[in-house]
Amino acid sequence: MGRRIMEWAARSDYMGGIPRKMVIMAVGGLAKAAVSLLNNTTVHNADTLLRLVRSRPPGVPLVTVSNHMSTMDDPLLWGFKGFPITDAKLSRWALAAEDICFKSSMLSYFFRLGKCIPIIRGGGIYQEHMDEALERLSEGEWLHTFPEGKVSQEDAPIRRLKWGTASLIARAPVTPIVLPIVHTGFEQLFEVLDNDVNKQRHSCGRTLSIYVKRKNIYLALNLCFIFIRI
Template sequence: MARRVMEWAGRADYMGGIPRKIVIGAVGSLSKAWVSFLNSTTVHNADTLLHLVRSRPNGLPLITVSNHMSTLDDPLLWGFKGFPICDANLSRWVLAAEDICFKSSPLSYFFRLGKCIPITRGGGIYQEHMNEALERLSEGAWLHTFPEGKVCQEDSPIRRLKWGTASLIVRAPVTPIVLPIVHKGFEQVMPDKSSRGKRPPFPLCNKEIRIIVGEPMEFDIPKMSQVATSLSRKMSHSTLGWPSICPGGLDETAQRCLYSAISEKIQNAMEKLRIFGKSFTNSKDQNPC
């Protein structure tokens, strides 16, 4: 089994949970200040997200997915008014790039306390830290992912999603609720390049932020697996040595079909939110009342 980077620091019982509460409380307070007070933020359908975070049935995991517009999407995405961003127990787990957030011991310790799980980009959907994310879902936790796989600051259609999120949905003992979210404006709060040609040292202020929360998505994995198995019989793929997985012990070709179908559904839902967000903004501009 591959080594898990500082997994001990991410445990809820580490030092009585005090370091985690300090980090999440401090980062949450800063995020709330920047999003709720130093910038103008509009959230559509926030109640759906709040209900799932606070009141979903015990043991039912939640996966939120969003586009990725800046290096600070998380945690700023959760800084809007009314969201319990400073509550360490309700806070999300999030997949974070190992080469950025875990490139040194102090950074690894800090991000672990912030409930981040390191992911090696290009390491495949069955890397060891994906198993760690699966364990959190098995506990009924909330996990956030950026399934596009990298930051894109252009206002463009949602890109083809990576299959990691789909694999977690399929492999989880209890199929998670999936909630799509699309946002706009964080690329202005933390642009890759400012007027001086470099990324600013701190997030910027007086920007317009829009967060569009979609409706919960449920997946009938047994039924989708049957369809994927049927389709896979008509296809041939070079194999990477993926393990057979439940339900039904799907072979690699069937897994590819299943992950592709799930990812396409999520991508389509996100793209509809993106289009809605543009029309929502235009109507708001035309009707400021």
Template sequence: MARRVMEWAGRADYMGGIPRKIVIGAVGSFAKAWVTILNSTTVHNADTLLNLVRSRPIGLPLITVSNHMSTLDDPFLWGFKGFPICDANLSRWVLAAEDICFKSSPLSYFFRLGKCIPITRGAGIYQEHMNEALERLSEGAWLHTFPEGKVYQEDAPIRRLKWGTASLIARAPVTPLVLPIVHSGFDKVMPDKSSRGKRPPFPLLNKEIKIIVGEPMEFDIPKMRQVATTLSPKMSHPSLGWPRICPGGLDEAAQRCLYIAISEKIQNALERLRIFGKSFTN
């Protein structure tokens, strides 16, 4: 089995959970100050997110998905007024780029305490840390992903989603609820390039942030598996050497069909929110 980077530091029982509480409390306070005090933020349908985070049925996992506008989308996305961002027990797990957040031991330790799971971009959907994400979902946890796979600061339609999130939805022991979220303004708070042509050293102030929370999506995975199995013989792609997945023992072609169907459904939901967000005012 491949080594999981500092997984021990991410456990709730590590040193009684005190380091985790310190990191999440400090980062959460910073995000809340920047989002609610130093910038102007409006949120649509916040209660839906709050209810799912605080009081969804025990054992029911939640996956939130959003567009990716800046390197600070997480944690700033959760910094709006009324959200329990400093509560380590309610805080999300999040898939984080290994080459950015885990490129040194101190960074790995810090981000692990912040409930981040490292993902190696380009290593495929069956890399070892995806199994770790599945384990968190099997515990009924909340996981956030950026299924576009990278930061895009252009005002453009939602791009074709990577299949990692779809694979987690399909393979989770209990099918998660999926909540789409679209935001704008974080690209102005932390632009890739400022007036000097470089990323600013600190987040900027006095920007308008909008967060649009959608409605939870349910996926009938058994039915979608059946449809994928029926359609897959019509598809022809080079083999990637994927393992069969259970239940159903789906072969690689059927998995492709299934992941495409899930991803397109999520992409369409995100795009509808993006369009709605352009006209939304609080």
């Protein structure tokens, strides 16, 4: 097994789970304030997502996929009213760019406590942390991914999707439920300047929309990759 970045901090039993709960409650509270209080948010078909997060069949993993409009899409996506964003047990696992979220020991520790899995963009579908993501799916966990592979604030159709998410779905030991989500408005809260995610203009008082596909998708896979496009 290769090196996994601070995997110990991502374990549910690390220090009794207290650091994880603290991080998720703090981040979740800020996300809920940003989405539910400081901006006007409309969520379509939220009941589908809530049902799958809270009461899907035991042992069945959930994979949610969405477009990527800002560096704060996750956790803001889950900040709408009624969603249990501060519940560490129900919280999603997320794939996160290693070069952004794990570029220092402090950031690595923080994002690991927040149930994030570091991914090297361009590192291929068989990199070490993809195996970690598969392990989470085998445990029946919820995993969120951004198949575009990068932030895109262009007013254009969703770009060609990377095949990493499809690979995870195809290779998962237990066939996951796949739920597509599309959102708009977060790019107005965190506007990227000069195509550099490190340069942003922040604002509030915007109108946000989150669309959840009403019907979740069950995939029966053999030796094929399934690409999902909204």
